Amino acid sequence: QVQLQESGPGLVKPSQTLSLTCTVSGGSITSGNYQWSWVRQPAGKALEWIGRIYTTGRTDSNPSLTSRLIISRDTSQNQFFLQLTSVTAADTAVYYCTRDAQRFDGTWDVFEQWGQGTLVTVSS
Amino acid sequence: DIVMTQSPLSLSVTPGQPASISCKSSQSLLHSNGRTFLYWVLQKPGQTPQLLISEVSKRFAGVPDRFSGSGSGTDFTLKISRVETEDVGIYYCMQSIQVPRTFGQGTKVEI
Numbered sequence: 307q308v309q310l311q312e313s314g315p316g317l318v319k320p321s322q323t324l325s326l327t328c329t330v331s332g333g334s335i336t337s338g339n340y341q342w343s344w345v346r347q348p349a350g351k352a353l354e355w356i357g358r359i360y361t362t363g364r365t366d367s368n369p370s371l372t373s374r375l376i377i378s379r380d381t382s383q384n385q386f387f388l389q390l391t392s393v394t395a396a397d398t399a400v401y402y403c404t405r406d407a408q409r410f411d412g413t414w415d416v417f418e419q420w421g422q423g424t425l426v427t428v429s430s
Numbered sequence: 431d432i433v434m435t436q437s438p439l440s441l442s443v444t445p446g447q448p449a450s451i452s453c454k455s456s457q458s459l460l461h462s463n464g465r466t467f468l469y470w471v472l473q474k475p476g477q478t479p480q481l482l483i484s485e486v487s488k489r490f491a492g493v494p495d496r497f498s499g500s501g502s503g504t505d506f507t508l509k510i511s512r513v514e515t516e517d518v519g520i521y522y523c524m525q526s527i528q529v530p531r532t533f534g535q536g537t538k539v540e541i
Contacts (some may be wrong), residue, residue, distance in 0.1 A: 343531075352522065352533050352534070352535050352536050353471070353473075353479065353522060353524075353533045354533070355530050355531035355532070355533070365529075366529050367529075368529075368530040368531075369431075369530060370530070370535065390489060401478075402478065406526075412465075412467075413484055413485055413488055414465075414467070414484065414485065414526070415481060415484045415490055416467075416469050416472060416481070416524070416526045416531070417469070417479065417481050417524075418481050418484075418490060420478045420480070421478075422478055423478055
């Protein structure tokens with residue numbers, strides 16, 4: 307059973323860079339019919355998709371964040387990363403890493419696995 | 431971006447009774463491959479979100495059969511045939527046909 311675990315600083319100062327790691331166990335981030343995403347949720351608000359990385363290493367991102375966002379990975383550690391630059395209070399949220407998986411019949415189960423989430427607060 | 435609009439935003443239900451949530455998308459979610467990329471996610475109080483329904487109507491593993499999804503194009507519905515107390519939480523519809531993936535505002539279901 308795959309498990310995802312987010313880690314990183316819980317407090318980031320305004321204008322600095324938010325950096326998070328998702329460590330994946332029980333499955334490889336480089337093989338299989340999977341995609342790996344970051345999703346965030348400000349307190350009391352709806353979910354927001356940030357971006358994803360494919361098993362090939364290719365990435366997609368939310369255009370609202372693209373200019374500030376880098377999604378990358380370390381295949382040797384089976385980890386993928388989120389870096390968000392020039393943060394403001396609006397970036398305060400619980401950040402989740404997730405996995406999509408494709409069934410044998412071709413159905414995509416989007417966000418079928420979630421990490422427990424990590425709260426990041428942007429404040430001086 | 432595709433806008434996902436849910437209704438109602440709040441729903442008070444009685445255990446054992448049915449419940450229904452509507453989701454409308456600003457563009458068709460039907461792909462040229464014939465699949466429709468509409469999903470339902472439930473976030474129970476204090477918990478991580480969990481996938482309920484994939485591609486309009488396909489229950490995810492372990493999801494009780496009292497949950498069903500239907501719809502096509504831009505109009506979708508999640509139905510709970512007989513609500514149980516454990517079904518409380520916020521239900522989100524979500525589309526993945528186009529980047530960025532977008533969620534509805536959420537429907538809060540209370541007993």
